[in-house]
Amino acid sequence: MTVRLTTAQALVRFLIAQYSERDGTERRLIPGVWGIFGHGNVAGLGQALLQAARTGTPEHGELPYYLARNEQGMVHAAAAFAKMRDRLQTFACTASTGPGSTNMVTGAALATANRLPVLLLPSDMFATRYPDPVLQQLEDTRGGDVTVNDTLRPVSKFFDRITRPEQLIPAALAAMRVLTDPVETGAVTLCLPQDVQAEAYDWPEDFFRHRVWRVGRPVPEPPALARAARILRGARSPLIVAGGGVVYSGATGQLRAFAEATGIPVADTHAGKGALPWDHPCAVGGLGSTGTTAANTLAAGADVVLGIGTRYSDFTTASHTVFAEPGVTFVNLNVARLDAAKHSAEMLLADARLGIEALHGALEGWQVGDAYRARARTLAADWRRAADECRAPGPGPLPAQTEILGALNEIVDDRDVVINAAGSMPGDLQMLWRARDPKAYHVEYAYSCMGYEVAAGVGTRMADPSREVFVLVGDGSYLMMSQEIVTMVAEGLKVIIVLVQNHGFASIGALSESLGSQRFGTAYRYRSAETGLLDGGVLPVDLAANAASLGADVIRADGVTGFRDAITRARANERTTVVHVEVDLFAPGPPGSGWWDVPVSEVSELDSTREAREKYTAAKAAQRHYL
Template sequence: MSDSTAPPTVRLTVAQALVRFLSVQYSERDGVEQRLVAGAFGIFGHGNVAGLGQALLENELDPAPGEQPMRFYQARNEQNMVHAAVGYARTTNRLQTFACAASIGPGSTNMLTGAALATIDRIPVLLLPSDNFATRAPDPVLQQLENEQSAEASVNDAFRPVSRFFDRIHRPEQLVPSVMAAMRVLTDPAETGAVTLCLPQDVQAEAYDWPASLFRRRVWHVARPVPEPAALQRAAAVVRDARRPVLVAGGGVVYSEASDALTAFADATGIPVVDTQAGKGAISWEHPAAAGGVGSTGNAAANALAAEADVVIGVGTRYTDFTTASHTAFRNPDVRFVNLNVKAFDAAKNAAEMVVTDARAGLDALRAALEGYRVEEAYSRRVTELVADWARVTEECYHRGHGPLPAQTEVFGALNELLGDEDVLINAAGSMPGDLQALWRARTPVQYHLEYGYSCMGYEIPAAMGAKLARPDSEVVAVVGDGSYQMAPQEIATIVAEGLKVVLVVLQNHGWSSIGSLSESHGSQRFATRYRRRNPETGMLDGERLPVDLAANIRSYGIEVLEPSSIAEFREAYATAAAADATTAIVIETDLEGPNPPSSNWWDVPVAQTSRLESTRRARTEYEQAKGEQRPYL
């Protein structure tokens, strides 16, 4: 006899249940709701084609009542699709993301780099790697790692250290608590990152009677933690004693949409604002308190202020070595730190007076607590003078007329003048992030999209796709070096397939400019950093330049490629690309050796302590001298 009081159930496979559940999850902040998982990227193989693949097909062809469409995007490389999901999530200020589905074995482990990037950068992505058979009936299956100590181990265990949440679904009923925990982490502003749910291929296809309530529309509320009053008063007391304070704006200011709060704070206090890679644009570069990028690749104005600061207010920053110039940027022997961060782990860094809070809520509260406080007029004049001095350097770098090949800073200058405030510049690796942090003038937090927590070569093109999906009305420009391009051009095909319009700017300098410069300055003579043939006479990679035609390669994807040879022609090419309805690439040759903006700070890269090379011995001496400035902040 059936129990009429039993809650209703729905019979679905695990994969079908997962897709239906994800389709009705929403995030909310400040009263605005949006789909949490906007769609799915994937590549199918024997581990997921008949499980998740079937479920996604059924969702598109025959969605059940109440089930929302989960648009599927056919990626070309698993690492790239995670980068695309990160690009999307970052552009939506971490309020939305994508799921990424991969087959067993190499398909899944290809996502590891993307998982590490997402977790290091604190960006939510949902990863669905396929796994071995839970029943072990056909053990070992194709692509299975056999571990003599543990029959349960699989290659997917490598996701554990690079995930904020990890689970393996051995039985259907385990999915229920697992997906609830996954959604919590995806919407937690402090604990977010890669969420990995491993799905054994037999379990994906297994049917189960699910509680119907699992598939109701569910809203996950993204919190704005407010400061604890006593902590706020302690922080305010430290700032009130400061004569030369500086505020470091990190990515948390952008993600919490705190630009107005930061601007109001600067207006009220006159405290100068310097920025990290993730925080650039949090305050407009035109604001009188805005001093620009700080740290190893920062500008001279921001670094001078950092060196003199007696109090550093870190808002939404995790103080990487580039921000602190490997613990040499903040040189005042009596410097104190006040940190506002949604994550206690970061708020406590540098022995700070810590305030665990959302950036927007914290800035508003600290401004109120500091009512009546303002920096001295002499300090404000010094900020103005330093910023004006650097503005002249920026103009020189942007318009230096370098030849015969232009410097990449001239390309950036043209782009900085041509992009609108709501357009998006994307970059990640090489010498470009350093030039951009020092020089780029961002009026809005939308415009500057630099992935520098993991600084992952190959991020730019897939991230541009993700950003364009998030902001279809913005011009999205991916600036890519020839090194990064050769690592991951595959998603151009996905961009073309989806009819998306992005602008690809490829700087061809026939080598690794950043590492070449670093190698030269550290005594290694640019060894193996130029793209050259093997020289039969020397046995080294110092022969003829490789005859790689990147423009021809890009044209093979079916898009238009423009090849300007000067900055004037580049400006014309960009105008053509911006006016086009489809993706256009601009390939321009630039000087491998710069010149780059003048350096004003240090980065700790150890040099060989002993060597037969004079260049290395000289670099070691310089390294030891610089390292003498390094210290813990206590």
């Protein structure tokens, strides 16, 4: 039996019928579509979505459509939704031909870097090529089959171009396979030429059947488990690094039981923060370039590192300097061989939950020594006192960013979600934020994409309306992408946006200064007639007024006391609310104990650069391959 539909109509009906399943629970894999219509998709996918909404039946259902204000933003919203749903659900995103579709490239890169599933449906040029070149078409002299959508190839885990209707059948099935693969997932791109979208075909009805994509839990291989357990049993000063895989696997309870049974201290990455409550006796905080002194001190002396669900980014390893023990050995529990093999590790390929449970059984009766356990707890307590000092109100006329974060952390509930991605906040948050819930800390730091935050607030709130969502954004990221405030308002999504105004790029400014570049080009200032540089007076930019113009309620907070009051009022409000607060651009951050490899000019006429190069050379001497 066949049914005659356009390619776009067939794709919509197919997506409606796709489900994921893990641990016996089924859920719609693609519960909706984000989009901005233009030529290329308005009469294809646009018509198909309208038809499904107007004529949907219990048998075929509908695919809800959500209007974004920026194509990059809608991909960020989909990625944030997938992150909150443990990668078991995501959205499709459709954009018009040309610039609309290429606007999704950054969002696709973020999704793939973070291993988050997102389905991209960019419109493409005519497959027939009759009207070539159409509006917004790139004419490439190297070949007629090249379009701007090829920019999505390197940032997609799967890419295909549907030039005939029947090609959709294998392509759509392959796309679902990748979206539901915890190892290979990321951005999945199906390019849809605008004429093919509207072309009819007789589709086999079985293509549209209820289809369940099962997300399994790979079990550890017994010999690999035995080798890992043997290494851990021989450890004197082991350390666990908990990454995002612990959270996505739902293994936080297993991690807690394992840490309590063995006494091994647990450090975390950005994606793993909250996997173990911050005040648990085994918790030592964030690790690496912006890690706590407790975690980094233990890492420096660790003889065995058990990485669970982590990809070991350069921030996690402090650019290969944080693990300083000459004979340090790694045991990596990961579902992805790519990550399990890093640092010449003993690989334990398995689901995090089942792998932790297996290790727990294999190490029954074994614990770290009392002296090491006591040292880890002392270091954690020392750091918490240092963090308290950073979070406390200071003497300056403007509060430091750390004071604002400390005040917010004291006000939020354990299940409230804090979102951030770029600038100085991720570092401050990794060191200072205290999370008890594995979904309460939502910091995108694989791609660290400025502009992610506001759009992510949309996806996060949609994923779990029961949680209060706090978007933390500096003026730099806000000016990159604030448009999705309009989407929040249109969809009735209550999100609290904390807009920290410091009139510049605090993070890059501080980094520039430390590298001898004197904060060049990092402040929002008038161009000075005297110097010719952007170091004049502060620009008269009113971001609070801008947020109000986008439809949000706005509260201007004055100082830490005013900020506390503003957050209380925002929590009581039922609408999207922006809390605007001025902070000191030059206020110091938390005391660092890690290094980040950012090369400094080897030769220079500037004294500041030469001095920074000497420090860089000295720090780089500690860098090593883990072999």
